[in-house]
Amino acid sequence: MSTDITINKPKPIPTKKGLQLFNRSADVKNTMQTLEAGKSVLITDFYSNGLTLLKEVQLYLKRRMPNKTFNEQRAFRAAYRKLSNLILIEIADQKLTVSKAPSIGWLQKFYAEEKSSFLLPFPQVQGLNSSWQWYTNGIIIPVLRNKIHPYYGTYFPTRFDHLILFDNWLKRYSGPKKTAIDIGIGSGILSYQMVKHGFQKVFGTDTNPNAIAGLKEFLGDTKLSRKIELDQGHLFGAWEKQTELIVFNPPWLPKTSENDKNDEAIYYNETLFPDFFTEAKKRLLPDGKLVILFSNLAEITSVTKDHPIEIELAKGNRFTLEKCIKKTVKTASDKTKRDQHWRALEEVQLWILNHK
Template sequence: MSADLRVNKPTPFFSEQPLIAFSRASNVALTIKALEVGKPVLIAAFYSDGLDLLKALHQHLKKRFPNGTFKEQRAYRLAYQKLSKLIYINIVDHKLIVKKAPAIGWLAKLYPEQTSFLLPFTKVQGLNSAWQWYKNGIDLPVLRSKIHPYYGVYFPTRFDHLILFDNWLKRYNGPKKSAIDVGIGSGVLALQLVKFGFQKVFGTDTNPNAIVGLTESMEDTKLSRKIELDFAPLFGKWEKQTELIVFNPPWLPAAHDLDHIDEAISYPETLFSEFFKAAKKRLLPEGKLVLIFSNLAQLTQVTDTHPIADELAVGGRFKLEQCLKRPVKAASSQTKRDQNWRATEDVELWILVHA
């Protein structure tokens, strides 16, 4: 299946005109002005020159944008993204053509037939980080072995919601013939289900990288017989009813058009109504619908509505069996963002049954 999928990857850039070259000898202010009028810039000498230019861009934007509230932080990040994507770096034979650059295995894996092209420097940073995570693996407190997330697949960097789900699974005494994991991502929830004895887990995702990555990592292992994948929205090809449906949706409403990694973080307006309508048909009469969520959107004043509470109030399809909550661990002292709201953030585990 994965062989037919086209993975999401940074789009190569081919310039017909020479780009403005940036090195440590360049005038930073003039370079940023060029970016602001839409002129692309090429990191020409050292990899660290790209890091220096991005740092200068951050400092420049901090003077223009307030960065206090959650909404202001969002606006600042959008402005940064717009300008930083015009900063490029050259790739030849799957290597970065600057001094002291990291070796990134994704360049050969994702671009096997392309030998010379440009990529935005921030995308190269993302490829480098993703390669380290993929190569070295990531330990999660709820799994016995590491996960190796594929490029462009969201994976958890905080674990309170996973621990909440794990604790619920320990007490779950219903049938374990099958379950559906909607939006399987890096596969953590599905792996938790297998760990607790579910015989078959069906997983869907609209991100082809999630399907390709999990197919690759499960190849020739017992997991490939326990977890079946479909590249599709919501429930995909699975019409058969199941005893457990698990959904860890994005926790924030979308503020702009989504790219594929944003789809794991922000939800479109129609997502929950479509999900609950489809879930009603797929859940066995005595089955359970489990949603993992947070009060993050309300705390940060992005919205005052809660999509699960709204469904229970007016949907008529499901009723609440239980809602478990767990306070979120304090933000790292290293973080530069104002995250005081995390002191009152709870992750939530909603267990619903047929109304």
């Protein structure tokens, strides 16, 4: 079982001489030309200068790229990610060197051994800052009694329809509650739900080392730590024993480009579901249940017409469908600036499968 965990964190870039500087007096047009040429730009003076340049990148791309449909928005975000990550900021003694910068605890946690100054892409520093706020302040999840404190680089939901669907199913579940396996445990919400509803032991796995490290830190030696056991690994990881319940909240969109490989929490590759069903067949007790949380997002946004669970049921010859419970998703907030008209058609799905 994995004990030595290497945290995923933004990779330090050695301090470079001769970088183009960006401050309040810099020429924006010239700066954009530098970024388009694939060259880095260094934020100086104030932290807010980085925010200003990010807004300029957004405006620059909006003038050049369509940004209405789901696929157009994916392309826009990829272009924005490429340009914005060329914007750098300096860190020295685990602090940002510019004025009026936020204090980010991850810098002390992750870079204590860095003796000299280094650079990080500004959007990644933004990510570290946001993550530190979520980690320290905690996030309220409607189906849980206590806040979660997600570790840096760990997926956590910002919408809760699928969690409410699962909680309602757990309330009605009358099967044995000795053990369960949570595939891709993330920030631990599904496991906490199962413990809340009386499961004695939950085995959680995740390929993301940050998810496992964060949960180990959060659980510590509490009572909860004796109910939830963790392993860093693909799909079922080290867990070989059969169980009465397997729960899987997989990514809801297929990988369609190289950019998607960077976020395994959102995009799945072509082998994920076939591999999962093969392994789940071995580990599910004869009378056990396989519960998968999914969505029709890929279909309504025309990313794909293929539904991996329906394909398994039609061709896999391993499981039968007991029930599929569906819930319409709440429409996107009026505050969101992104056009998400397809949300009116979105539904989350809870699939309950049994051995064939």
